[in-house]
Amino acid sequence: MGEKRKENAVVVSQEELAGGIYSMWIETEASMSAKPGQFISMYTNDKSKLLPRPISICEIDKEAGRLRVVYRVTGQNTGTEQFAGLRGGDTISVVGPLGNGFPVGQAKGKKAFLIGGGIGVPPILELAKQMDCAKKQIVAGYRDMHTFLKEEFEENGEVYISTEDGSAGTKGNVLDAIREHRLEADIIYACGPTPMLRAIKAFAEEKNIVCYVSLEERMACGIGACLGCVCRTSKKDYHSNVHNSRICKDGPVFLATEVEL
């Protein structure tokens, strides 16, 4: 029998951090082997919605056997609004941890950028907590003044903020914040929307900095079987034997130089 399973996790707590952004702690076996940058598949109780929602892991508490997920409710009838309705003591079906996670150890002795944008911000928190590096510079990009997780980032490194509307930190995107503060790094870890990752990849190539990006795509199985969530790769991938890698299984974290964005 396989060693993994779909499990009924128990909700410990839930709170709304900002408009539509929720934070939920769950008690789950998945916490035992979870690493920053990995995700879990979360299932709704609605029989008309079959597919899991892949949600990144925001914090890991191995001692208490808990994981924290911070996610956005994307609208009515999307399934995520059901997650937001869960309260302490409720259960939720999950599978995980899934994906490869960030190579945290690569940052040892280096000046690092930990960059999150939008709903790509949450996985940066556990990464920041676990990272042991010479200089930890967390750059978080938001739409507006609702800078969720900012205080928790401040306990784990230097924090720089950008907002699209300029209501907090640098007006613009994360790269605008990096330029305004004249920040420098030897290694980059980034998670966020594809246009942001594309810009960061170009920035890293221009400055010749090692850069890891965490990608997202519509997923079905979440475990590498269905080939729904592939990304284009520069080299031929061993599993697919074509220039495609599976984001759910071979990723979501890739060396920026190895993927086409």
Add this chain to the structure above:
Amino acid sequence: MNMKVNIAGVEWKNPVTVASGTFGSGAEFAEFVDLDRLGAVTTKGVANVPWPGNPTPRVAEVYGGMMNAIGLQNPGIDLFCERDIPFLKQFDTKIIVNVCGKSEEDYCEVVERLADEDVDMLEINISCPNVKEGGIAFGQDPKAAENITRAVKRYAKQPVIMKLSPNVTDIAGMAKAVEAGGADAVSLINTLTGMKIDIHRRTFALANRTGGVSGPAVHPVAVRMVYETAQAVKIPIIGMGGIAGAEDAIEMMLAGASAVSVGTANFHNPAVTMEIVDGIEQYLKENHMEDVRELIGAVR
């Protein structure tokens, strides 16, 4: 109690396999499922050369199901024989290799290559709705389906299952055509062609615009088509389409299927196939039935 079924001379330990494309070659699901407990593993379609598949997004959720347009991405037959068959040989289950192609020559090349491989059955995909050049070109015209079946049979050393498309007006006619071409079994249904439009982005949900609909939403269509096929042909039927639990599997067998494939439900619960095997056994017990074969075509 007997759970064994015989499909075209191949004995399966139980009537449950997986639908091609939902299970890879089993490696990913082996972490969740005891592959020894499956009647057979049906692999993702494999072609003569590697195929890159369609652009993303390739999948979307719809009410009671999903849509996909993967485009038959596959590593090609050489790597498949070198890596995937040896992996599956570690398990005590039958191996069904799903074969795809863009021309008669493509199909025959793969089938000939598999003749010397230690696999149990071949499933010929003439019904993929997501690849323009091939697959479906053979699956919507009875004469073309009969001809490709006959061509493949010339090279095949293993029993040949022809996988049929529901995107036809007369499923029984298609089944009779492949039976006339020499098919040893049929499997149905492949996915139903559909479309989903994202009203917020005002564009297609899938990059391919259309995709194949699967999941519980299509189950009644599949049951009807399996029933009609069972009335028309003598060869065994592997029934699939929206099977999400033992009840659906039993229903499909009562309609005339000798075995069933579980597809989209694997994405909802990676271990669902085990629950279906257990659920069928439980049903037989509760109904004082000694043999799972009593279910096959029992409703007429």
